[in-house]
Amino acid sequence: MENDNLNKLWDIQTNDISNFNPKEIITKAKKQRNSQYISITVMSLTVMVLMIYAFYYAFSQWNTFNLGLILMISSLTLRIFLEFYSLYRKEKQLISMAQKAYRSYLKKYYKARQMINFVITPICIAVYIVGFYLLLPYFKDYFSKGFYTYILISGFLSLTFVIIIIIKNIIKEQSFLRQLHK
Template structure:
């Protein structure tokens, strides 16, 4: 019985940081903002897929192998990303709101840890594959477009991909900050 009392005393004396008054509310607000942004990104990605599929059929991409490969890789990488986002949205919706705060927090940490793995491993692969699909299209653009239009597409795509990489990085950083706060 003595060891139990000693363990209990040590437990009671441990250094526990105080719980912020609005800590849970702050996390729920950030959670809602991230959910809203995820929905917006899903809609943007979905619209991009629809446009690429429309473009695919408009230019009869199935008749030229390089065009078929480039657009297929671009559409495929976006489709995988949308499916991943949709899957994580479903997982998030299944989080047990009615459970204790500790259990809910544990589930949130597991959810954001899974998201971190997606961001660190799958997102870069999908982004690079999308860019490679676009790069496969560049010789066809050079061949079939005026030099001015080709230059415009080339330089604007470099700018767009750079901005997109920064935006993806910022979004990942936000989600990781929520994970960090949950672990505190």
């Protein structure tokens, strides 16, 4: 994405219908894109660790432990796919649209993101939690009581931390959507 080309395209237009200038919109888009990259990276690393563990240790026989791993991996993979699709679609539109059309597109984009944020993400989190819950009896049987307690505490703290990050990003997206409607 070339900022100069985008600025030239938007500067040509005479009717400015928004409170944002092109640089502000580009800055906001970059910040949101960077937060999406961070989310994708964290989720991808988690999926890689789970997959390595699953293929190296878990799939020798089928049981609820394997089901738990598959639920965790699939929920994160779906979320990663949605983030990549959303990110790519937005960048593709950013390059090809004029300011007025892009502002209208952003409104539609963030409304579609609401579906991801308020429906799909909670389902993914619930599936992930169910998967983690299915792993707990195996952890309890195979690990010491201290390490099992560590897994419980770190698992819930990690999940809480991720949920806080997700909520923070949802609030930012909602705020940006409200600003677009002004």
